Amino acid sequence: MALPTGALPAHALAAAFRAPDDPILAAAYWTGIGALLLTLLLAAQIIRLRMALRRHERREARALARWRPVLNAAIVGETPDFLPRLPKSERLHFIKLWVHLQASLRGEAGLALNAVARRLGVDHDARAMLARGARTERLLATLLLGHLGDRASWDTLRTLAGSPDVTLSLSALWALVRIDPHAAAGYLTPLFVERDDWAMSHVAGILKEASAPVAGVLADLLPSLAPERLPRAMRIAEALRIDLPPALLEQALASADIGLVTGALRVVATPGLRDRVRGLLAHGDWQVRVLAAKALGRIGDASDVDRLAGLLGDREWWVRYRAAQALVDLPWLGRADLDALHASLSDRFAADILAQVIAETRSTEAP
Amino acid sequence: MNAHHHVVGFITWFVLCYFVLLNGGYLVLNMLSLRTLHRKGQEAMLDDLPRVYSGLEPPVSILVPAYNEEATIAASVRSMLQLTYSEYEVLVVNDGSKDGTLDVLKREFGLLPFPEAYRRQIKTKDIRQLYRSTRFPNLRVIDKENGGKADSLNAGINASRYPLVCGVDADSILQRDSLEKVTEPFLRDPTVVATGGTIRVANGCEVTGGFLTKVGLPRNIWALFQVVEYLRAFLFGRLGWSSVNGMLIVSGAFGVFRKDTVIQTGGYRPDTIGEDMELIVRMHRLLRAKRQPYKVEFVPDPVCWTEAPEDYKTLKNQRIRWQRGLAESLSANWGLMFSRNGGVPGWLAFPFMLLFEWLGPVVELGGYVFMVWASLAGEISWQAFSTFMFVAIGLGILLSASGLLLEEMSFHIYPRGKQLLALGAVVLLENVGYRQLNTVWRLIGLWRWATRKESTWGTMKRKGDWQAGSPGDS
Numbered sequence: 003m004a005l006p007t008g009a010l011p012a013h014a015l016a017a018a019f020r021a022p023d024d025p026i027l028a029a030a031y032w033t034g035i036g037a038l039l040l041t042l043l044l045a046a047q048i049i050r051l052r053m054a055l056r057r058h059e060r061r062e063a064r065a066l067a068r069w070r071p072v073l074n075a076a077i078v079g080e081t082p083d084f085l086p087r088l089p090k091s092e093r094l095h096f097i098k099l100w101v102h103l104q105a106s107l108r109g110e111a112g113l114a115l116n117a118v119a120r121r122l123g124v125d126h127d128a129r130a131m132l133a134r135g136a137r138t139e140r141l142l143a144t145l146l147l148g149h150l151g152d153r154a155s156w157d158t159l160r161t162l163a164g165s166p167d168v169t170l171s172l173s174a175l176w177a178l179v180r181i182d183p184h185a186a187a188g189y190l191t192p193l194f195v196e197r198d199d200w201a202m203s204h205v206a207g208i209l210k211e212a213s214a215p216v217a218g219v220l221a222d223l224l225p226s227l228a229p230e231r232l233p234r235a236m237r238i239a240e241a242l243r244i245d246l247p248p249a250l251l252e253q254a255l256a257s258a259d260i261g262l263v264t265g266a267l268r269v270v271a272t273p274g275l276r277d278r279v280r281g282l283l284a285h286g287d288w289q290v291r292v293l294a295a296k297a298l299g300r301i302g303d304a305s306d307v308d309r310l311a312g313l314l315g316d317r318e319w320w321v322r323y324r325a326a327q328a329l330v331d332l333p334w335l336g337r338a339d340l341d342a343l344h345a346s347l348s349d350r351f352a353a354d355i356l357a358q359v360i361a362e363t364r365s366t367e368a369p
Numbered sequence: 370m371n372a373h374h375h376v377v378g379f380i381t382w383f384v385l386c387y388f389v390l391l392n393g394g395y396l397v398l399n400m401l402s403l404r405t406l407h408r409k410g411q412e413a414m415l416d417d418l419p420r421v422y423s424g425l426e427p428p429v430s431i432l433v434p435a436y437n438e439e440a441t442i443a444a445s446v447r448s449m450l451q452l453t454y455s456e457y458e459v460l461v462v463n464d465g466s467k468d469g470t471l472d473v474l475k476r477e478f479g480l481l482p483f484p485e486a487y488r489r490q491i492k493t494k495d496i497r498q499l500y501r502s503t504r505f506p507n508l509r510v511i512d513k514e515n516g517g518k519a520d521s522l523n524a525g526i527n528a529s530r531y532p533l534v535c536g537v538d539a540d541s542i543l544q545r546d547s548l549e550k551v552t553e554p555f556l557r558d559p560t561v562v563a564t565g566g567t568i569r570v571a572n573g574c575e576v577t578g579g580f581l582t583k584v585g586l587p588r589n590i591w592a593l594f595q596v597v598e599y600l601r602a603f604l605f606g607r608l609g610w611s612s613v614n615g616m617l618i619v620s621g622a623f624g625v626f627r628k629d630t631v632i633q634t635g636g637y638r639p640d641t642i643g644e645d646m647e648l649i650v651r652m653h654r655l656l657r658a659k660r661q662p663y664k665v666e667f668v669p670d671p672v673c674w675t676e677a678p679e680d681y682k683t684l685k686n687q688r689i690r691w692q693r694g695l696a697e698s699l700s701a702n703w704g705l706m707f708s709r710n711g712g713v714p715g716w717l718a719f720p721f722m723l724l725f726e727w728l729g730p731v732v733e734l735g736g737y738v739f740m741v742w743a744s745l746a747g748e749i750s751w752q753a754f755s756t757f758m759f760v761a762i763g764l765g766i767l768l769s770a771s772g773l774l775l776e777e778m779s780f781h782i783y784p785r786g787k788q789l790l791a792l793g794a795v796v797l798l799e800n801v802g803y804r805q806l807n808t809v810w811r812l813i814g815l816w817r818w819a820t821r822k823e824s825t826w827g828t829m830k831r832k833g834d835w836q837a838g839s840p841g842d843s
Contacts, residue, residue: 022752030385031756037392037763044770045793051777052789168557201556203426319488354486361484365501 065095073103076114088122097124097142104149116150125150132158141173148177156181160189168199176208187215192223195235202234206241217244224250229259236265248272255279260287267293273301283309288318295321299328307332311343314352322351326359377748384736385757391725392764398609399771402669405612406604406779409669427533427555428456429548429625432525434518435461435539439469441676442539443477448579449537450505454548458507460525461539465494465515474510479503491523491636499528518621519637519644526628526636534631536645538622540676542571542581547672551625554666562630562652563665565619567603569782570596571674581674586788591684594799595677597792601772604669604779611667615718617653617698619665621645623673630656630663641701643694650698653714654705671780685810692730692814699727700818730811736761737805765800 022028068086075081088096104115119125124146131143132155144162147155159181162174175193178186187209194205209216220239224246227235232254239246246269254266255278263282267290270279279301282294295313298306310332313325330340340360347353431449435442442461449459463471474480480500487496494516502508513524522536533552537543551566572587587593610616619626624645631637634652637644649665656663678684699722705711706719736757744754773792776782783789 022756024753026382026385027753027756030389030760033389034756034759034763037760037767041763041767041770044767044774048770048774048777048789048793051774052781052786055777055781198559199557203556319486322486351486354484357484358486365483365503365506 061091062095065092066099068092069096069099073100073115073118076118077103077107077111079110079114081114081118085118085121088124093124093127094139094142096122097128097146100124101142101145101149105145112149119146119150125152125154128152129155129158132162137167137170140170144170144173144177148173148180151181153181156185163190163193172200172204172208179208179212183212184215187212187219191216191219191238194238195223195227195231198234202237202241205238209238209242213242213244216242220244221247229257229262233259233261233265236262236269240265240269245269245271248274251275252278255282260290263290264293267297270297271300273303276301276303276306280306280309283313288316288321291316291318291321292324295325295328299324299331302328302332304334307335307343311347311352314347314356315349319355322355323359326356329356330359330363377743380739381743381749381753381757384732384739385760387732387736388757388761388764391729392768394721394725395605395768396771399605399768399775400609401612402605402608402775403778405608406669406775410779426455426549427552428458428531429454429533429535429552430525430529430531430628431457431459431535431537431548432522432529433459433461433537433539434464434521434525435466435470436464436515436518436521437466437468437470438539439466439473442470443473444576444579445537445539445541446474446478446508446579448542448576450508451545451579452543452548453545454552456531457548458509458530459505460528461508461510462521462525463510463512464517464521465513471510471512475500478505478508478510480510483509485509485528488527490527490632493520493524493527493639496524517639519639519641522644523636523639526631529628532628533625534628535623535625536621537673538675541568541622542576542579542674543623544581544672544674547623550670550672551623551668554664554668555625555627558664560662561664561666562627562656563619563649564625564668565607565616565666566623566625566668566672567670568599568620568622568673568675569671570599570677572677572679574674576674584782584784586783586791587677587679589679591681592677592679593791593795594803595684597769597772597795597799599677600776601769603667604772604775607667608669610718611665613713613717614664615713616665616667617650617714617718617722618646619649619667622675638701641694641697642690643698646694647698647701650702650705650714650719654702654708657705657708657710657712657715660710669779671782685813688807688810689814689817692811693818695722695726696815696818699723727815730808730815733808734805734812737808762800765804766797769796769799 021031072085100115100119104112128143128146131139135143159174159177163171163178165171175190178190194200220235224235251266251270252275254262255275257263279294279297282290285291295310298310310325310329314322316322329335344353344356347356446459446461461474479502481503483499483501485499487499494514497512500510511524511528526534533555547566551564554561554564570592572589572592573585574581575583586596607616630652634655638647641647678687705715708715740754740757743749744751773796
């Protein structure tokens, strides 16, 4: 283990370039050599990547220069009689441009783009990509086939929709909804209720295009759903503004399950459930009280002013805030009524929160 | 004499092994990052498509603590008000600034005092006044007694309306889609409690109207060194740990948190400099102890741009503060290390931080000093010395180069060949002198922590000249 000593600096340079005899020093030396070689390899790879990127950008620029005018012409209803051939090297760039344009358009312009894609045979390519392509290609193909409303790819898309890959499965689901909202609603709604890994905002975004058929499926589905799945189903109903049967909501409001009660409170809109909601204003869970205050703001009557005013002194800030908002939103309470109510409050917290909400409302009103 | 040789030999091997282990550890993180970035790259083209909001995205409160930020605050707030996100509010917390920060805010955004029922969920210094913008309904300003950055963030949390809170440094410029990107993990996974975004160096870039309009490299050498440092720190330092749920730092410059978890953890600690890291380490410790499933994720997309120090003194002070912050965060949370439910944070990330980031400067600098002394005194051969320097610098260069490779594989923010060449030169240069200098600063940071010198905001000298194009400046 003892190290060789005493070498003079004059010999250091020569020694530095020779592999040491000591085994541990040799190991360190070769580690350094390995690092040096790896660094050179990385440098070569960086240069290769940069060159590949440049080539890719040039190809993309060429593809865009060729296809953007064609697609722009199609958008304004001037599709040329003869389309240039779409080389394989430009296919992905074309699909990307096409999908981007489609996502920004509605109506006839979209149909014209579909016609161009079909004439170029991109739908065939996309089906092949969907079945065998790399992940990027599959993602692009789902978007293209969705916009095309391609029924031929229905089964493949359904298989992809069951994939554990969240991004890919959600893209496939979106395509299914685009292709046939009614058929997709029947198939997808139970899936959406089941799969917690699909973010609710994504689910709602996808289902927006099929809210009518989803409402029907959801109504049929709700009575048979397990209680633990009901809150998610209610969130979907809320996102899509679907009215749920009052009997079901009443049952949910009476439940001991907090998730179920809050789910129902979010969507309740019928005055018939007013008494149930009033009963929840004193609930032990503050989130229930918050939502009950909000719900009473929607469905309450004149007698609820005192109840909501009582909540202004709640120990939880959010309950006070929502109660104040509910009060201010009541159509039969004018400015003078609100000011009088504020003046009558002896609780400082209640007065502060009502003052804040009144000020918020007045700051957004036109002068 | 024999024992003496043994001691010298042991120290030599210890230092060598330490350097190899340190860099080896980072290389492993690098590999983990490669995998994540590859997958991210496959989805990148979806990011280009127009986004449809469902209205169910969780609303976000952006908290902007500001202390003497009159040069940059207007442009930063303006950039935040133009973010593409369905629902968010901006809360600027003026922490008793001694300059004209509050006046700039009042003038630029038409602030008026507002009777807000301030909620005191976390204890903070006294609030002087709450303001609301007459031009932007989602902008509020809290004017409070000076209490430091952590105290300001806590005040922002108290006043925030939304379930997610996002801390942003007042000198930062956010990309328009940054909120969408950094909140994406919260949509995907309900167990996510915090996410952090990538921070890039804004020096050399052009900003107009609060937006970054042209990416460029700084001419200043100190800032240029930091460009490569940031690539390394974010693209594999954080992304690597994030992929195994072991990330112990979410940068205070841009991070999003689930508010209820922050409050449950007790908020930011005002008596520490590294309040951002300390909060994350504390979150890990508490959530692990409660066996609550959770995730802390890193979002690699470049989302936030910040001005890096361009002079020796400011940079030195910043690094001293960072090291003190690290030491405070780790020492306040020993309980996480090797704890029964510690998982990756307790059994891997914490010991790694302790060994290589906290103790790193002592061993690194001690190693250099020892090697120089030992070779001059004839205790070890020049060959051993040169081998040590060769390994230490070679592995450092390899790591920096791998950061550059990750950047080239994923975002290639710097498009021109000249920029790539300049970064390549910095990769080589920063390992000869700058890195060692950094180690000295970190050692000073450790010393200041050990001697318990008072912690403060730490004034950053800002030029703000990259924001010259902002309308507010005219």
